[in-house]
Amino acid sequence: MVGLVLVSHSAGLAAEAAALVRGIAGHDAPVAVAGGTDDGGLGTSLDLIEAAIQAVDQGDGVLLVPDIGSSVLTARLVEEPGRVVLADAPFVEGAIAAAVTAGTGAPLADVLAAAEEARIFRKL
């Protein structure tokens, strides 16, 4: 199953987003978070991202869902095409769409596509 990593500037936001994702999408897909800096501040930690990837990597690939700025730039440094990829998607909506799709056992390309569709999915 494809794993998900939520990368946010804020540890609190990442944890709550993961709780929301699990609540809505269920617990089938493995979801891990990399929130904030190593010392608990706002920002991004490459170490936390790498640890989160390891935690959810079951061999079927990992989708990284970053929020903004340094989350995106840092996550891009660990991309491995076909294995660890980044979703260009809104943070919450993209994560939920990806988790629902990953929970069905879909391959990484489909999970990525589901996350990125969230970008153009209108609410009204």
Added chain:
Amino acid sequence: MDTMDTGFFVAWFEEAARLVRRDRDRLTELDAAIGDADHGTNLDRGLTEVTKALAEWPPSSPVQVLSSAGATLIRRVGGASGPLYGSVFRQMSKALDTPVTLAGFAAAFDQGVVALQRLGKAALGDKTMVDALTPASRALALAVRDGVGAREAFEQAARAAAEGAKATIPLQARKGRASYLGERSVGHEDPGAASAALFMAALATAAA
């Protein structure tokens, strides 16, 4: 100075760390105007870690200095400037031939700026560190073409970077948090371009 040795590269980062520490509050104030007010603090922390790492595990080649500095900045800055500067130095370390001549340095530096633009997807005029580093890279390439000595070449690059940073003041930001401000980003120097100018000033000092 015909070639640049390990000590030169260590001196470069030590001087960069000193200048960023000295100008930390100015960088953070620039960032407070159009960003999230952490650039000076973040970069100071990252470069302090770089000098600590270079002292704890003394590098034995210019390539090792650059790869160590790049990896440390990527891991320890915490803001966008970490992966951006880290990519410059990591790519430089991959592209550098030893012994390091001015021509070799200029070519590797240019590769570093290309890697920066690939990661940040910023172009010249977007009001980012690219606006200081691209003119610096051009100045180095011109100095190589004209047969200018390394010391003079690095001074020219430092001047080009400083002018590039000042030239971001009238620009409207198209990348990062400042881009959300639209026209309100006009009239402020980009903090990333300002810190990039410090890196180039440090290079000139290391060569002096």
